[in-house]
Amino acid sequence: MPAPCSRPWPGAASPCAAWPRPAPRSKTSSCNSPAAHSATEEDSDMQALLALVRAEIKLHFSNRRAVLMSIVAPILIAAFFDSLFGGSSKPAGIAVGVVDLDHSPLSQRVVAALQAEATLKTTVTDAADALAQVRAGKLRAVAILPRGLGRQAPGAMFGGADKPEIALHYDPSQASALAIVRGLLAQTLMQEVSRATFGANSPVLADLKQQVEQARDLDPERRAALARMFDGIAAVQQREAAQPQAQAASAPRAGGLSLPYTTREIEAVQSGANAAPVAYNSYAHSFAGMGVQFILMAGIDMALGLLLMRRLGLWKRLRAAPLSRAQLLGSRIVASALISLIVFAVLYAVAIAGFGVRVLGSPAGLVLVLVCFALLTASFGLLVAALGRTPEATRGLAILATLLMVMLGGAWVPAFIFPDWLQTLSFAVPTRWAVDALDAMTWRGQGFTAALLPSAVMLGFSAVFAGVAVWRFRWEE
DSSP, rough: OOTTOOSSTTTTTOOOSSOOOOOOOSOOOOOOOOOOOHHHHHHHHHHHHHHHHHHHHHHHHOHHHHOOOOHHHHHHHHHHHHHSSSSSSSOOOEEEEEESSOOOHHHHHHHHHHHHTEEEEEEEOOHHHHHHHHHTSSEEEEEEETTTHHHHHHHHHTTTOOEEEEEEEEEEEGHHHHHHHHHHHHEEEEHHHHHHSTTTTHHHHHHHHHHHOOOOSSHHHHHHHHHHHHHHHHHHHHHHOOOHHHHHOOOOOOOOOSOSSSEEEOOHHHHHHHHTBBOOTTHHHHHHHHHHHHHHHHHHHHHHHHHHHTTHHHHHHTTTTOOHHHHHHHHHHHHHHHHHHHHHHHOOOHHHHHOOOOOOOOOOOOOOOHHHHHHHHHHHHHHHHHHHHHHHHHHHHHHHHHHHHHTTTTSOOGGGSSSSHHHHTTTTSSSHHHHHHHHHHTTOOOOOGHHHHHHHHHHHHHHHHHHHHHHHOOOOO
């Protein structure tokens, strides 16, 4: 065991060197009056206080790693959240799907307008594939344009025809994007229906005018008002036909008396057993994210325990036994993995019993993901112990590394709100794969195959961490 006042690492100041040495007491006093004696004691107390303060400050700044962590950590966390909510980065486009069952000129123009919208990243696909992508979290919503949209929508603007129904399937964990998709869909449809209805030589407008003239139950005043409106539209069309450049420069504007369609919004969550829709439970993602974070923190505690054992010389004694390095370190990995697995199992038991979380996906896939993450936690803790020098210096850096992985992994805030560049970067950390896999096996209702790739990635990280740890582990401090 090192001496109490030994330096914590080469080049660092000794803790005892920072503490003030008591000044030698004077054997004679220049003044024996009570007032002078009291003033002397006050000066001595103040000097002692200032000396202690200086010693504490020197001792704190002598630990360069702790000082670095106290400065770097808040800077990184502040920059992370500013990139999400501060507006300094361009937000990621909303990934949506469009299914065109009508294939009319109107529906095709609507699809083209949605694809040109900068706020959206629109994918045109079929209904089955679109719903599967929404349930897997790859798309945030999908709009299904029904058959008859091009025929019914123009007449529905005036309330005289049945309105077509557009189905909106959305990811319930990303419901904040639903209002944006709903608004852009309404804007696009109103523009395109108005263009189809009031455009030059539009047969829809002529048909509407004929319906108004032949309607027997229509109030005469309203019939006259609508007739004047149609005449005014015809006059505008004639002027625009005479000036094609002005017509091309003018943007189409929404018009009409009501939305030419209705929507039916459906949460894209289903049970893996019977495909019956179920309600989304946000606790499922919360337990996944917080479980990943605090179990990784437990892995840091395991690493600090290894460093304390090395400081006490226990590893040297264990190496005297006929055991290899791989056996000694492997036992720590297995024990830590089992502890992590038990803790995560208890967390999910509480989530299921007390918060209504359900495993809608593959139970075997969930077990596989938990086992792989437990191995990842154990190997990460061993890597921290192998690279660390002392428990005091290692704790701060390990916590900083864990917080970075947790932030990038989507455990604090969902990864879909990250900017595009950060979403791509987040796949370089194992926590992103762990959180996504736990979501897939619980509320997303994905099958066993959805757990294979994340599990393989976590096992790959575990192998790298364990290999580096065995190679770099120091048996003596």
